[in-house]
Amino acid sequence: MPELPEVETVRRQMSQALVGVKIKKIIVRFGGRIQPSAAVLTKVLTGAKFQSFERRAKLLLSNFNNGWTLVTHLKMTGKYVLKKHGTTPEKHAHVIFELSNGFDLWFHDVRKFGYLKLLKTNDLETKIFGKENYGPEPLEKSFTMAVMTERLKMRPKKLLKPLLMDPTCIAGIGNIYADEACWHARTRPTRRINTLTKLEFAALYEGIQTSLKESIKHRGASSENYRDLYDTEGESVKFLHAYGKEKCPRCHGAMKKIKIGSRSAHFCPKCQS
């Protein structure tokens, strides 16, 4: 499932491969997750050139040379992949952008949770980011330990892991990296915020930084369906410590898998307290 490191990987690859490339034609095979509509998307973006790519939280922003931005949320199974022009579309390739460089860019999403939203670039701040929908970016310099602690302490009665995953608290952390951060901090995902010590907040901060940066290094974690722009698996899954693990890499004890709310959580009952 794409979280911050996976979306960042795709953003970097798209910046490398697609800046200045023109969209010649758009084929919409399933338009149910396109806003405002497939017709508007096709009309506005046919003939437009990719100008730059940004990431905010788990959102991928593709800025075009005509003043429009395509906002993409990959949710759980969405991916952008480049294929040689004319490659037979797979079943879940919902939108095909035919490009001027001899490739087709597919928006592919098995479970149809992901969406494409077309907006005027100038409207992004007011319509998407202006309403405190998104917490701070964990890899920005301004995201200090003090900022993180303050954000978490705003919700003192919440359980640690669900709060880490709440995009209005901190942007970009999902199930994998929340498990990893808790493991790094030797803290159980079920702890209430108001029981955490200063030392634990510090370790949690380090855990968030380390796990996100490590994962970006290895092009993201291909748990579930995530693939990068070249339809290749990320390698981070090999470097995970907690998510999906049976044994704790620190003490070699058995990991425990539990449900918090209706979501899975993985932790080591021996090292995480």
Place this chain on the structure above:
DNA sequence: AAGGCGTCCTGTCAGC
């Protein structure tokens, strides 16, 4: 007011 759970979707796999 804030916490927490149901919902959307489809493919995979365990179990009978």
Place this chain on the structure above:
DNA sequence: TGCTGACAGGACGCCT
């Protein structure tokens, strides 16, 4: 063999 149900989870909306 074929069916059923559980599971995967981001983020919104609803309920308590």
